Amino acid sequence: MKQVIFLFILATNLLFSQKKDSLIFSEQQKFETKKLIIPATLMTAGSIVLSTENRDFSVTENKNFLAFGGYPEDYLQFAPHVSLYAFEWAGMKPKTDFWNRTAILAKSEIIVFGSTYLFKKAIKKPRPDGSNEFGFPSGHTANVFAGATMLSMEYGENYRWVPYVAYSVATGVGVLRIAHDKHYWSDVIFGAGLGILSTKIAYWTHQYQWNKKSEKDNLTILYKEHL
Template identity: 40%
Template sequence: MKKIIFILLSIISVTANAQISDTVNQYSTNIFAFPDAIPHSKSSIYSFIPPAAFITYGALSFKVKGIRQVDYNVYNDLIKDHPNFNNHIENYLQYAPVVMVYGLNIAGVQGKNSFIDRTILLGMSEGIMGLTVFSLKHATNRLRPDGSDRFSFPSGHTGNAFAAAEFMAQEYSEKSIWYGVAGYSFATATAILRVYNRDHWFSDVIAGAGFGIISTKAAYLIYPLFRNKLFHKNNSVRNSLIMPTYSNGVAGFAFVKQL
């Protein structure tokens, strides 16, 4: 069992060290400020290899008996060593990196993107991850270790946790790699607890980690492409502003762009 935990913990160093620092743009301290452009992702293509490998490992568990046997071995070890383990703190741990990102921003530690851009990026990441993971849950029809249902593969909790960890790494790793390590520590703890609680097989959480990481990387790669075309003009620094409005009982947003 210690070997399995070591493998999961190694995900922290593999993925956190795969981050490539981007140039930090300083935006207005007004959280509703909407700058004309945001930096394109400069992540190396090699940083996509670890999450792709995790997904491949999970997929192979359906066809390769040796990989599937690892799932059974881990399960049997848990039943033997921790038969009564039941602690679902991972239901909250999966959100810790996101809370930390916004908490750091409130504390005055600025991330790579403005509040609005960051929130849109998070939404895109969660959307990509959710669509992929929950579609596969229905398509693969794998029984959970506890026999509760057939939505075991891949792990949604783990996918969400690693998407959040990569989100934190993208926003703050250029300031210090330890921000990324902190986020990935919470994500790895989530994955370990999903296995310990017999909600998932080992290969489920490995694949979930891959889908989570790659979903956030995809969001940071895609979003600037259309975002900058909509709001960037003549390569000059022009500010836009989005602010909440309320009129006659109707809430909404107003968009203002400096010409």
Template identity: 35%
Template sequence: MKKTLITITLFFILGNLFAQIDSTFIKRKRNLLQKSIVPVSLLVSGILLSDSGFEKSLNRETRDRVGNSFDFPIDEYTRFAPIVQLYVADIVGVKAKNHWFDQTKNLAVSIILTDVITNTLKRSIYKVRPNGFNAKAFPSGHSSLTFSTAAVLYEEFGQSSPILAYSGYGFAAITGSFRMLNNDHWLSDVLAGAGIGILVTKLVYHFDYLFKWNPFLKAKNIALIPRYSNGAVGLYFSKRF
């Protein structure tokens, strides 16, 4: 009788444990699907609109309005804005989802994966830019980078500071818009780039529990300070003694 009770208790505990694991897995899967709706929609829209009459017409109308000689390279600066925002927010003490090291880790992984995917597609898909400069239009690298980093900013400050969190997407939208206004990209290039950037970052944050490691979690007086020089963004590592 005692053995039977122990067996039943063990089955009950194990059944409960597996049910919780299964529930967590289903919840994570549902969460991932919800997070993927917007970026996948952007990516699919970019694919469907590529080489369409609509985007060619849009480009012609844009050129008629701003002129063929229009060139205002603000996109070379706004593409880095979400990164700067992220670290400035840390320095001034805005509450973030993660420690600065985990932020940097997720940011670096997101940027690297986005860059690899974007450049692989650029080399594989022969699509000429609207200005005819080369055949690496699809997808837009500036857009994929900025939307990826904007998604990092959103993930970190979406709960504590929504205005800051969404402002990164504002800079990303400006970057994508000026890629078209400067005649460097078609609409589909920008949409696809945005979709790739956001999707990659969402995936990185969804699976970040798999590579949780932070040697600075208990360290104090250590900070990263963003730096911009000669068109490149960098970081200063500082420690107060």
């Protein structure tokens, strides 16, 4: 169990240090097998923990353990998504124009919520608090890591601090889900990998059909002439 949690922390740290994806002038990203390593590691680790974890332990059994009130993660899970546009309004430069960025975000959300729902329905794992059988994987964690990945891909190359903040918030949401007795470690670890993978797929499959006229501006033409 400790080894798998270590892998989760290691994989999250690798997200901070990995080479940022290049989205120059909204060109379609090429699929690269190496970019599957981190989400695959997290999802594999989550699956391993799922089969070995002690589900008799409940956070609520220990009154001194992270006794939070309310569920701030219900809102925090959308912080990276809001930041995708808030950062631009604040003067920061994203890698993708508004319409293509919005299309990619919509595609990522469809993938992450759709896949999360299918896993929950298929596995029917009880939550630690016994409220229902939709514990695996963590939808909050999957969603926030999907948003954090997109935020990092859009702004991380020009603003190196963005991935650190984005993935710190995402990790915090996962911890809060455990602290609030809504999920086990396996749910959160697998959800993180699923969220990252969902956004990667959204970029890999996007054709950049939106806002094509922006590619005809003088700056783009000048850039392409000097390639």
